[in-house]
Structure formats: structure tokens, C-alpha cells
Amino acid sequence: MKSWRAGRLSRLGSSIFAEVAERKRRAAANGLDVIDLSIGSPDLPPSAAVRESLSRAALREDAYGYPGSKGTPAFLGEAAEWLAFRFGVRLDPERELVSLMGSQDGLGHLALALCDPGDVALLPDPGYPVYAAGLALAGVEPHLMPLRAANGYLPDFDAIPDEVWQRTKFMLLNYPSNPLSAVADLAFFERAVAAAKRHSVLIVHDLAYSEMAFDGYRPPSILQVAGAVDTAVEFHSLSKSFNLAGARIGFLAGNREAVAAMRELKANIDYGVFLPVQEAGIAALREDRLGTGPKVGPLYERRRDVLVEALGEQGWDIGRPKATMFLWAKLPEMAWELAEPWNSRRIAREMLERAGVAVIPGDAFGAEGEGYVRIALVESEARLREAAARIGAFIRGE
Structure with missing residues (x-):
């Protein structure tokens, strides 16, 4: 049967x-009476200004057409402004950014856009489950990089065999990390970029927790490393930073070829993020950039x-x-x-x-x-x- x-x-x-x-x-x-500390879903709403922006946009009669798979110029432009404000990274919103239905959307589809069956991707272990799930859907082979307390939960690039590097299309990093809550400094990302360039490998950095940092620590972007845009892309999510988890909005930024591949794939499988949600995203990023919103x-x-x-x-x-x-x-x-x-x-x-x-x-x-x-x-x-x-x-x- x-x-x-x-x-x-x-x-x-x-x-x-x-x-x-x-x-x-x-x-x-x-x-x-269950106290639910299992799923990383924020228990607070976005700011009043963000909710108002969403509400106003949802009442517009012209808000219900297909929004376009790559993102509106307004959202991509605001995302680029926010990257410049937050990290000093300047990117072209027309060629180096694409909107996503949350970063998980991009992570789940990434291997389909970048790889062919039989290619290899380097994944952290432990790592967020969608990293491996995206590879399984695309027929891509994972090579696991063990993350252990003794090494500060950082991967050892020298421990990866040369034959694995030769077959690898991309390496996925995640700092601050889920589930480990480990952090990395800019010096680590400089080493990562150097290793990726030696082996012609794309780095994919998941920076979903960039705004959830404590004790004066400010997570860096891998795109701050000189020349990183030649070999790296970075996922950003508004879910955790701005309490917009259910709205599903984020973006991918960085290397033009990889961003273009993601845009091409998404043009064939969805019509983009609902326009009022993009308006809410604009409001959230702008509030943060202007210092008028909650942290x-x-x-x-x-x-x-x-x-x-x-x-x-x-x-x-x-x-x-x-x-x-x-x-x-x-x-x-x-x-x-x-x-x-x-x-x-x-x-x-x-x-x-x-x-x-x-x-x-x-x-x-x-x-x-x-x-x-x-x-x-x-x-x-x-x-x-x-x-x-x-x-x-x-x-x-x-």
C-alpha cells in the first residue's frame, strides 16, 4: 500500500x-498548573507604536495584494538603516537584503537555495533543530562541529578535515547561540572569515538574539569584519528583539550571490511578508534606531x-x-x-x-x-x- x-x-x-x-x-x-519554560516565545507584546502601525496598515484597502517576495523598498531600506546604526555595516538594500517570514523561513530554505544534493554543510552541535531540518529537505549532508564548554562553545576550524572543507558549501554559526546562550567576539568572527575564505565556503550567521545581551555585552555582526560580505550572510529576526514572534518577519543580509539565490527561491514558493507586518517591522526598527522604543x-x-x-x-x-x-x-x-x-x-x-x-x-x-x-x-x-x-x-x- x-x-x-x-x-x-x-x-x-x-x-x-x-x-x-x-x-x-x-x-x-x-x-x-504548568509553568512553561520550554519554547522561546516572548510573553510580552510589541510596543504600542508598533501595534498601531500594524493596525493602521491592516485597515488600508490596498494592503491585501501580493506584497512581493523580496520585501518592500521601505522595509529593506529601514533594515539597511538599522544595520548601519546598530553595527556600522552599510549594505545595498536592493542587492544585499531580502525579507523573510521570520529567520526560520530562511534557515529552512537556505540549503535549497545554495546547495545541490550531496553537498556538505557544517553545523554546530548542539544547534537549533531547523539547521539540520533544512539540510534534510535539500539532501545536503551535515558535518557536525562539536561545541563544548572546554572550548567556550566555539568550533575548532582546524579539526575539520580538508576533504570535508572541499565538499562544504556553507558553514552555519550562531552567536549569541540557541540553545547554549554562548557568545563570541569579533576576533572569533575574523578567524571564521579567514577560514571560510581559505576554503571558499560561505558563512551563514544566525544573529536572532543580537538585542538580548547583558552585563554591557554588545553582540557583533560578522559583517563588521573587513571583507566579510564577500563570504558571509547573516540572518536577523524581529521575533525576539521586538516581541513580533507571531508576526513572522526577519531578513537575510550580506553576500549578493547568496541573497540573490534566496530571492530567486522565494520568488517561486511564496509572495512575501504581509504588507502590514512589514509596516510593523519598519516601526520597530525605526523606534530602536531613534531610541524611542523599549529594549x-x-x-x-x-x-x-x-x-x-x-x-x-x-x-x-x-x-x-x-x-x-x-x-x-x-x-x-x-x-x-x-x-x-x-x-x-x-x-x-x-x-x-x-x-x-x-x-x-x-x-x-x-x-x-x-x-x-x-x-x-x-x-x-x-x-x-x-x-x-x-x-x-x-x-x-x-
């Missing part, structure tokens, strides 16, 4: 997000401090990351045992079912993630303290 399910779906990677969603649903149906960094810095301190009081010591909306937490020492050894997936499942706190197991992001869980800072400070108290009781077996 024929199957109406493509075999490639089995290669898309972890289904942990759907699994956790189903467990949350069952727990809530059973009357459990998300201080909010998540306070939440980080609250949860790290509260978990420390419960006996689970976690370092303070310098960026993102996540804690990457080494599994705690449990005061009680199960019939089988603890691992990240079992900890996450039991924590939800027994304590009502949802987190994501580290192995969902790759084999190097085993032994960790990812905790999202997407609840109020009071709820984060409550989550820490519940987790403490769970660790103690109470």
Missing part, C-alpha cells in the same frame, strides 16, 4: 517540541538574575549567560533515583509531570546536548521564582 508521508520527514530531526506540547496539554487537562535586554537580564539566584538557593548552580532568553543548564544532582539512569530527556519529562515545569532536554539540539536542559526566560519574575521552588522540591524528591 502506498504511503502518503514522505520519507524525508523522518530525517527532519527531533520532534521534541511537539512531544513537549502534547505533554503540556495532558498535564493542563489533568489540572496541573528587551534589561528585561531578560533581570529574569536571568532572578532565576539563576532562585535555582542556586535550591541547590542547582547555573552560570549567568551574557545573552539570549535561555539558560543552558547542566543536569542537577538528583536526591532520588529512578529505575533507569537520569538523562536530559527523562529529567525534562519528570520535571513536567511531577513539578509542572516545562523545559527542553538538551539532546533535542544534538548529541552534544545530552546532560543539559534548556530553560526559557519567558515568564514573569514571580512565576520564575515559583518554578525554581517547584524544581527544588523535584530535585529533592519531595
